[in-house]
Amino acid sequence: MRCVSYTRTVSCMENGEISKDIIGQQNQRIQDYIKKRGWTLGKKYSDRKKDVYEETAYLQMKMDAIAREFDCVVLDSMFRCGRNSNVAAEMFRSMFVPASVYFAVVEDDFCSCDVSEEETYKYLDEKAAAYRNKFTTDQVRKYNESKIYPKYGFKYKEGKMELEIDPEAAKHVRRIFELICEGHSCNETAKIMTADGIECSGNYVNKLWGRPIKDENAPWKMAQVKRIIYNRQYIGEWERTIDGKKKMFSCPVLIDKETFEKAHSKLSVRKYSDHVRGKTPLNPFSNRIFDKDSGIALKLYPHQRLKIRIFRLSYPKPKEIVYERGHIPFDEVYEKVHKIIENEKRQAERIVGMIGSFDWEYEKEIRILKIKAEAKLIFQKMLLIESRNLPLYNSMIAGKISEDEYAMQREVNIEEFEECDEKLQDYLEQIKEIEKCFSKDNLWIKTFSEMIVPEEITRKHVKAWIERIECVRYEEVEVQFKYQDWKERLPQKWFEGDFEDGTKE
Template sequence: MSKNNLDTDVLKVAMYLRLSQDDEKYDKGFKVESNSISNQRLQINDFIDKNEDMELIEEYVDDGYSGINFERPAFKKMMEDVITGNINCIVVKDLSRFGRDYIDSGRYLQRVFPSLDIRFIALNDNYDSYTASETEKNLVIPFKSFINDNYCRDTSAKVRSVCKVKRKQGQFISNYAPYGYEKDKEDKHKIVIDKEAEYVVRKIFSMKLEGYSSYSIAKHLNDNGIPSPMEHKKAKGIRYKTGFCTKAVAKWDTPAINRILTNEVYIGTLQQGKREKINYKLDKVVSKDKSDWIEIEDNHEAIIDPHDFEIVQKLLKCDIKAKTVGEKADLFSGLLFCKDCNAQMTKKVDKRGKTPTVYYICSSYNKGQDCSRHSIKQEELQRTVLEMIRHYIQYLGEYESVSEKIKEMEVSYELFQRVDKRQEYTKKSKAKFELLKSSLYQDLKEGIIAEEEFYDMREFYTNRIVESELILEKQSKEIARLYKKSLGNQNFLTGIKKYQNIGILERGLLVRLVDKIYVLEDKKIEIQFNYDETIEILDKLSSYTSQTPEIREVV
């Protein structure tokens, strides 16, 4: 039984007011000036003053809340007062102020309010539930609610479409620029380097390359009073909201460091559309598959060298944690592997003598798994690796003239594709199977093959053609990767030449030059260098151009 009674002498009125930024985009005819909270209040007060049987009990204001759902604080408070009997009449300026969701609006207007004897009045829609006909209640008002809902749905689809186009054009459409960047003052859809935070980003990547764990980097920044990304934005007067911060004053932590270390925005690549709302009615956001992201390379000025970024991604996948907080990781951490089982080598310390002996053994062997020790002393390893790096740097020097010749040639992507012979062989194989498949029907018609053989062979050739297409797709991606890498590494020799007379092995140089160090059972080592692939590319390009000296293509 409801506590409310519409036959009382004076109606206990609730004035409900709502306004949000969404209203402008959901309704083309919406005007902020005429729908402001103050104007809504003025119109409703004027209506109540003209009705002697109405008494304003409470004003409920949801300023800044969307009408797509009813998860609004003031609305919830009003419903509590409705349930307790403090209110028996609700007045709004129009139905869109009450809500824009067709289903929930209809549920309140046609079920909840009638069951509680609540009189509902929407002034601009000329609707009063106490005097409305059945046609108005069951047809007109639901139709108007549907129109309001339809505005949201259509506009949401249009907004998504426009945003997608802008992302593909390389326009930055997020509310906040990533740490290290800021929105261009002349064009809010472009980002430029934030000079105040640039050095911090460089420091984070530098420390990771030097062997510090992400936790140690965060501690270093906090100890030195470097403001976290949130505090930096606050200091610049930006009203920044994030779900990552749970404290009054945000500090650097491991997740924050890792987000920076893995964000390709710092190499000039703009990645957008990583997440999306389930639909226009729900605020829940879901992550999208990376293949569905919109990526624009060379979109803005980079802070970090792409080669250094690539090395950091590799190091993040390895166990490079130092045992003591703030201490660097081991010189070879994340780089040293067993040649036989490909497991990482484990660092050990023998303290039995006067001077502790540091050595490495296979981690699989250390866990009792099926592999041998592959033991090697740290001192011997350092000496051998240093000597091999010296020879490698000397070897790279021989490619300086080749590299300069290739740069002058301005190698195009089309030339690069021709140099790589893998696709040429795959295309020939695909063409062969297509020819064989096309001749099957003629062989069947002439009686050379039976009908069963025809279907079996057609299926076989079709599968081979599909496999060739998949291989071609993979090869295209690999060639594109190698081409991009060759462009990015064109000046690598200049940076390496300064280490020609290196006397001490440093981790910074080690991670830039070395991809993996393999330890064999006889204490021998093999090194896989980061530039081996680049040298192979230079060899191919040099060989191809020497065979075709007249070629000189422009990108």
């Protein structure tokens, strides 16, 4: 196997001092790894500058891989591969793996030639995710450690991430808690504060921070009062996000805990009984049920003579709609929808039982191989385009073409290469979609195999599972479930046959 190595001074995952012999350390570990594998090392690529954006050798290695000048590149760590492991993982995923160019990572004792494509992609995803998580955490930490937010009732000590009480605003915060404890609602409290001529918290903060004010006479709002009442910072609990985790810091106490809890108890939400006299049972199918022929929404009405609830078109209905039945009972719709949901659940469970079977794997592999064949043709075209660049450059050096002609043709090559790369990325996305489709991550399989069909269907269940219910001439009911496109990607012959309740797909 024709092996090369890539080393780098800067890691995307470390901070602080970099060892002077860091390249030597990487080379030694790579040599030991290659010797253990019985390989021979050819060319070495190394980015030695202490620059996080340095990638001269990395790009050269990438171009040589496209030209198939080696079979495998050996790295000491994925975190020392190019600018960051996220970019490197994408390169290996989109270029190396489809072209059967291998990579080995000493730190993890991982080599793509030893494992399946699925395992290789999983490894790359984990390394890319590790970098992204660290990057996000670092950014959030830096942001939160330095970000200063307006806090009504407090102000920051000069040059410090430390709070002290703002006397002017603090007295208004205490007044709000007093009013709530006296039994006023948030809305009533807001009106009292406005009537007393107290500047609303929004305007006060904006003035304090030099921000523009839209309305000098803006009234207090219920939401402003509510935010103050439920803000635990007033009892000395200051929540900040450090290293991606929420942590509590102390700050001056503005409201004692007893008053804080008393205000909350006064605002406890009333719990209404489900058996309030005259209350009509909810319609779980509201805005989801339609007449199939016309597409018009059906409404739920009480039938005075039959003493039942029915679905029908609201009057006046279109004259051309004349059905044998004038309505369909709510209970009939409910029973049919319940039965159809149970049937969808059984279908999903049947499909889950097929995962990993010969038919399952065969169907998935056939679809992937078809996409790979198309991707391979595109990759070969990319190699051909890349092979034009060196002769073109030599022609310019030899004076056979001008620099302008070289630049023009070079631009044409780049555009063709980018078009091919875009197609290649599309094929790779298609493969990912197929792999997701033929797994438990298929959204239809995941949703309907894991769902628990309740005895009573509620609005919550309908929103979660159903896109649309169609009534056929007030006689039949059809249900369009969510994620049907994911179901339709599977072979439809798998859904043929009878189910326990006698229904058929």
